[in-house]
Amino acid sequence: MFINATRGLIAATVLGVSALAAQAQDFTPENPECIAPANPGGGWDFTCRQVGKELQDLGLIGKTMQVVNLAGGGGGVAFAEVVNKRADDNDLIVAASSATATRLAQGAYPGNTTDQVRWLASIGADYGVIAVSADSEIETLPQLLDMIKNDPRSVSVAGGSAVGGWDHLKVLIAASAYGIEDVRSVKYVAFDGGGEAVTQLLAGSVQAFTGDASEAKGFVDSGDIKVIAVLAPERLEGDFAEFPTAKEQGVDAIGANWRGFYAPGGMSDAAYDAWVKKIGELYASDEWKEIMANNGLAPLDLQGADFEQFVQNSVSEIQGISREIGIIK
Amino acid sequence: MDVLANLGDGFAVAFTLQNLGLALLGCFLGTIMGALPGLGPSNGVAILIPLAFTLGLGPTPSLILLTSVYYGAMYGGRISSILLGIPGDEPAMMTVLDGHPMAKKGMAGEALSLSGIASFVGAFIATWGLILLAPQLVKIALLFGPAEYFALFALAFATLGGVSSTNQAKSAFAAMLGLGLAMIGVDTQTGVPRFTFGEVHLYDGLDFLVAIVGLFALSEVFIFLEHRHGDADASASELKVGRLTPPMSMIKQCTPTMLRTSILGFIAGVLPGAGASLGSFISYSMEKRLVDKEGTFGKGDPRGVAAPEAGNNAAAGGALVPMLALGVPGSGTTAVLLAVLLSLNITPGPLLFANNPDVVWGLIAALFIANFMLLALNIPMVGIFTRVLMVPPRILMPVVAMVSFVGIYGISGSSFDLLVMIGFGVMGWLLRKFDVPLVPIILGTLLGNTMENNLRRAITIDNGNWFTLFDSPLSLTLWAIAIIGFIMPLIVGRLVRAKMHERGDEEGSIAD
Numbered sequence: 001m002f003i004n005a006t007r008g009l010i011a012a013t014v015l016g017v018s019a020l021a022a023q024a025q026d027f028t029p030e031n032p033e034c035i036a037p038a039n040p041g042g043g044w045d046f047t048c049r050q051v052g053k054e055l056q057d058l059g060l061i062g063k064t065m066q067v068v069n070l071a072g073g074g075g076g077v078a079f080a081e082v083v084n085k086r087a088d089d090n091d092l093i094v095a096a097s098s099a100t101a102t103r104l105a106q107g108a109y110p111g112n113t114t115d116q117v118r119w120l121a122s123i124g125a126d127y128g129v130i131a132v133s134a135d136s137e138i139e140t141l142p143q144l145l146d147m148i149k150n151d152p153r154s155v156s157v158a159g160g161s162a163v164g165g166w167d168h169l170k171v172l173i174a175a176s177a178y179g180i181e182d183v184r185s186v187k188y189v190a191f192d193g194g195g196e197a198v199t200q201l202l203a204g205s206v207q208a209f210t211g212d213a214s215e216a217k218g219f220v221d222s223g224d225i226k227v228i229a230v231l232a233p234e235r236l237e238g239d240f241a242e243f244p245t246a247k248e249q250g251v252d253a254i255g256a257n258w259r260g261f262y263a264p265g266g267m268s269d270a271a272y273d274a275w276v277k278k279i280g281e282l283y284a285s286d287e288w289k290e291i292m293a294n295n296g297l298a299p300l301d302l303q304g305a306d307f308e309q310f311v312q313n314s315v316s317e318i319q320g321i322s323r324e325i326g327i328i329k
Numbered sequence: 330m331d332v333l334a335n336l337g338d339g340f341a342v343a344f345t346l347q348n349l350g351l352a353l354l355g356c357f358l359g360t361i362m363g364a365l366p367g368l369g370p371s372n373g374v375a376i377l378i379p380l381a382f383t384l385g386l387g388p389t390p391s392l393i394l395l396t397s398v399y400y401g402a403m404y405g406g407r408i409s410s411i412l413l414g415i416p417g418d419e420p421a422m423m424t425v426l427d428g429h430p431m432a433k434k435g436m437a438g439e440a441l442s443l444s445g446i447a448s449f450v451g452a453f454i455a456t457w458g459l460i461l462l463a464p465q466l467v468k469i470a471l472l473f474g475p476a477e478y479f480a481l482f483a484l485a486f487a488t489l490g491g492v493s494s495t496n497q498a499k500s501a502f503a504a505m506l507g508l509g510l511a512m513i514g515v516d517t518q519t520g521v522p523r524f525t526f527g528e529v530h531l532y533d534g535l536d537f538l539v540a541i542v543g544l545f546a547l548s549e550v551f552i553f554l555e556h557r558h559g560d561a562d563a564s565a566s567e568l569k570v571g572r573l574t575p576p577m578s579m580i581k582q583c584t585p586t587m588l589r590t591s592i593l594g595f596i597a598g599v600l601p602g603a604g605a606s607l608g609s610f611i612s613y614s615m616e617k618r619l620v621d622k623e624g625t626f627g628k629g630d631p632r633g634v635a636a637p638e639a640g641n642n643a644a645a646g647g648a649l650v651p652m653l654a655l656g657v658p659g660s661g662t663t664a665v666l667l668a669v670l671l672s673l674n675i676t677p678g679p680l681l682f683a684n685n686p687d688v689v690w691g692l693i694a695a696l697f698i699a700n701f702m703l704l705a706l707n708i709p710m711v712g713i714f715t716r717v718l719m720v721p722p723r724i725l726m727p728v729v730a731m732v733s734f735v736g737i738y739g740i741s742g743s744s745f746d747l748l749v750m751i752g753f754g755v756m757g758w759l760l761r762k763f764d765v766p767l768v769p770i771i772l773g774t775l776l777g778n779t780m781e782n783n784l785r786r787a788i789t790i791d792n793g794n795w796f797t798l799f800d801s802p803l804s805l806t807l808w809a810i811a812i813i814g815f816i817m818p819l820i821v822g823r824l825v826r827a828k829m830h831e832r833g834d835e836e837g838s839i840a841d
Contacts, residue, residue, distance in 0.1 A: 072743065073529035074515070080529055106520070110527045156790045164520030189475075189786050190517045192779075205474040205790060327520050 027274035029091040032065045034261075036095050037078030045069060046295070047095035047259050051123060051279070054287055060278045075100050076109040083116045088266030093120060093275060098166045098257045101311055105318035106164060106328050114315050117262040118272055119308045121279040123288070124297035126212040128170040128231035128255030129243070133201050134224055141229035141249045144208055145178040152185035158206040160194035160215065164327040167194075170231055170255035171210045172321050174246055177253040184325050198225065212257050213240055214296030231255035236298055258300050260307065276304040332460055339690025342389060343698055351386070351394040352695055356702045359401020363421070364409050365725070370402035370420075370645070370662040371768065372545040376729060378538055378669055379737060388673040389688050393695040395669060396649075399662050400452060400699050403645045404707055407444045407638055412437060420641035423613040427626060427633025434629050438711065443575040443631055444638040445707035447587050451639035452700045454591040455598065455646025460693055462599070463654045464682060473655075475786035476798050480807035481655065482780035485772065487815040499765045507773015510535055511781070518785045530745045537668045537774050539737055539746050543753025544760075544767050546733045551758035553726045574708070575631070583635040586616050594640035598647020608644025609637035646696070653677050653689060656779075661768035668775055 032055075034048035045067070052065025070078040078094060086092055094117075104114050132138045138147070148155050159167030168190070172183045180186070189206055191197040194215030201209045202224055209216070209225065213236060219225045220239065229246040230236055231254055236243075246253045263275060280303045282288055292299070302310050322328045342348070355377075362373035374395050381391040406421030411428035424444060431440040473481070486504055513524045514534030525531040590612035597608035616636035617626045626633045645662070652663040656677040670677050675685055682689055737750050757767055784798075791797035799805055 070742070071533075073532035076529040076532055077743075108515070108520075108522070108532070110529055153792045162515060162517035162520045187789060187792075189789050190782070191786070192517070192782070200474065203472075203474055205786075 027090065027268075027270045029061060029271070029275075030063070031091050032061045032063060033068060033089075033092050034065050034095060035068050035070050035078050035082070035092065037075035037100075038069065038071050043097060043259065044075070044095040047097070047123065047261075050291055051261075051282065054282055054285070054291070055278060057287065058282060058285060060281060074103055074108065076103065076112070079104075079109050079112050079117070082262075082264050083112060087264050088268075089264050090267055090271035092267075093261045093263050095259070096262050097259045098314070099161075100262075101314050102164075102166050102169065102318050105315040106322050114311060116265050118265060118267055119311045120261040120263050120272070120275050121283070121303040121307050122258050122260035122300045122310070123279065123283055124292045125256040125258040125300035126214050126296060127236065127298050128167075128257065129211060129213050129216050129227050129240075130171065130174065130229045130231070130246075131201070131209045131211075131216055131220075131225045131227045132207065133204070134226050136207070136226065138208070138228060139226075140244075141174065141246055141251055142178070144228060145175060145180065145251070148175060148186055149178070149180050152187060155208060156187045156189050156206040157208045157210055158189045158191055158197040158200050159210040160191055160197050162190050163188060164322060164325070165190070166255075166257055167197075167210045167212075169318060169321055170253075172325065173255055173317075174229070174231065174251055174253040176321070176324075177246075177251050183321065201225065212296075213298070217296055232298060238293070256298075256300060258310075259297070260302075273304075279303065332464070335686065335690045336460065336694060338686070339692075339694035340697075342687050342691030343393065343694040348390055348393050348691075348695065349698065351390055352397045352699045353702055355394045355397025356401040356404075356699050356706055359398035359403075360405035360408075360703070360706065361401075362398065363402035363405025363407075365405075369406070370399050371665050372549060373398050373402045374662055374665045374669075375541045375545040376732060378665075379542065379732060379735065381669070383735070388670075388675050388685070389691045391669065391673060392666075392688065392692050393699075395666060396692060396696060397699040397702075399666065400642070400645060400696065401703060402662075403452070403642050404445065404448045404703050406641075407448070407634075408441065408711070411440045411444065411634070420609050420644070421637075423609045423637035423641075424634060426613070426637075427628070427630050430627070430629035431631070431634060436629070439575045439579065439631070440634050441711045442708050443579060443583065444634050445704060445711075446575070446580065447583065447635040447638040448642040448707075449700060449704040450587040451591045451594055451642035451644075452646055452696075452703075454588070455595045455643040456693065456696045456700065458595045458599075458643075459646055459650050459653075459696070463650050463689075472801075472803055474801075475783040475790065476800060477804045477807065478783040479780060479787055479798060480804040480811065482776050482783070484807050484811035484814065485776065486769075486780075487811040496764070499763075500769050503760070503765050503767065503769035504773045507770040507775075508777040508780075510540070510770070510774045511777025514778075517778075517782060518789075530743065534778065535749065535774060536746060537671075537771065539750045540753050540774055541665055541668060541771055542733050542737055543750040544757035544770065546729055547750065547754025548757030548761060548767075550726050550730045550733075551754060552761060553722050555758075579631050583632050586620065586632045586635050587639040589619075590616060590636045590640040591643040594643030595647040597640070598644030599650050608647070609641035612640025613637040649696075653681060653692075656681075661771070664768065664772050664775055668771075 032052070034052055036045040036048040038044045048065070048067045052061075052067055055061045056064055070081060072078075073080075075096070079100075082089075082092070082094055096119075101114075103109055104112065130141060130144070132144070138144050144155065157171050159165075159171070161167040168188045171186060171188060175183050175186050188210075189197075189200075191200060194209075194211040197206075197209055197211065198216070198219050200206050213230065216225065216227060217239065220227060227240070227243040229249060229251070230240060230243050231246050233245070233247065233254055235241050235245055261275075261279065263272060267275075283301060283303075291297075319328065343352075358377065359370075359373055362376070363370065377395060377398050381394050386394065403420065407424045407428065410421040410424040411432050413429075428440050428444065431437065511534070513531055515522045515525075515532050522532055593615060594608035594612050597611055613633065613636050616632060620632060621630070648663045649666075652667055654677075656667065667677060675681070675688060733750065734747060737746055738744070760767060760770075787797050788795065791800075799808060
């Protein structure tokens, strides 16, 4: 009895120590799981599935990443689940994007804040564009913003997100960078998705469109719309290379719809570092470059602390604008 | 011809083993559901939604399954009408008038097969109508801005009560309730959550599939629990079915009737909100006025069976036109189908034919296939279907309940949704007690957000000028139809309703 207990104790100690050692050296998730906070088919679902597949193909995880769709509340259901029930799960990562940051900034996840989770890394960004219909007289971004400045009622801007959502905020970031004092005067009309917004632009109901480069691509290819500004730090590659950035035109505005991951707040440092490293390696791979190119994702290479900082900054920027337009107090 | 080429592609999509199997399954289940008193096409489709999702079917196969159920239910409704004198669903109401007397005369088999043929003719003509008319509607639809869309939705709601409802005030109440439920969730035009009580599950609004399954399927179970000694299954065995094929002379006699009523029914179906009940009613009363010289209608005249059946099946096809081309459902069942399309990430409307040609033409081809299958199923298998009427509800209802729960949990994986569904079930049960129609609630929840958003978009674009709503010829036309559609039934409706509901079933809330 005594011997058995001692044996057990020794065994446990040895096992425990070796487990700790393994964790410190190189954490490997036993049952890697990725929560996509939306139904299959959307951007978050894509993020989980593509990253899961590539991580396995590159041998960075041993097992197939299990993707769980946990839709609801624009990601709020998943966020609450992670914070409340899975706070110290080392095997779990969750897909996130600008929409997550926007909702956190505006308090749209009741009772949840940015610092309740650990932000891992980004895997790319979809930069914003501002476009007009192909036969419009407007040629440049300052021209459009001048029109808004002189008579805000003359220009309706359509976008695919709700008021206060990312498509709306992008225009406001540009407007405020151009020196429009009262950004509330910018007339934004919310549609259900970028496609519907572009359709109304073509029908002539609205004068300008704000959305992501990937949303606009089909209509740019068909020659229906004219991109007057890309909200990226530098010109994009490929089809969008001919379109000027807002910065070139003297409007210092960047709007990146980034994609990335967060992890539970109680994840151990070893596991956090391991995940950051894995996603970093994935991002650097040629395979991932190809996936980015095929899916209209532009580079955004941030990991670990840099990414934490980036999310914090974007949350406070969004909070500032949201306060100005009166979405939050 | 462009249309034929597209249709050919559609048949290529539909002619896979899986899709044919689904069509057959849908036709079979649909016929049974239509035949069972109380379960109509909208319930039938609603009950099978979870099945489609659980099987992980793509958009086209799901639609093929569900529209086969829809067509099947339209066929099946007549079986209990003729055999039992109880309409299987509301559109089959008019079939009772002549079908049941025929059965009493020992001509049940003839009545059943004749009505099967009439259903086939109606649906066949309507499917062609759908092919020819829907792409035209698309061209018109590109003229639609937010103001016109708002007028269109107003039209759908104004004509919703229409001729087929027992009580316009109750329809209006139901529509308002639906619109109210649609308010729940984050408002896209301001980004402010409304009626969510800080519950994060409600931020996206209510899932209308949960609402539909709760309102229709679960409330059915509650109704059964209430009067546990269901007696609808009692009398079927007393009737002799008789010979199964109608004599050629009877078919010949009915052919002009079937052709006329098919066209009429189709038009009734295309009008948003009118639906199949109106189609069968108009068809029957027109034929009666036109050919009933000896006063045999109502006493077992075969033409009195053919007319409403061709009419209601044609209306079922017609109702798909505005649903696919404009995203505005023409009947209760198509409102349910619209919900399915939306949750499959397919937006019906002007761009559907351009963006998802495979879905549209695959669906249309499937309708043709389903129609032939139904004809083939219905003539020789009448005997089997009549036996289904004898499945006791105490076996049927638990199955319905199980499918509802498993299905909804399968879609969302959320126990919160199950609670919402039970809430809707109780609400549906209560509303049925008060004889409030359920379809307007669904239509309200479904269209409420879009309608409100388009109103606010139109007003925002025109800087708060409300007259923008009446600014174009198109919106003026729509408003005019809406107003006429709302007022006409109030004037002529009393007369029409009195006739129509002479033999109406007591559960009028299951309107199509």
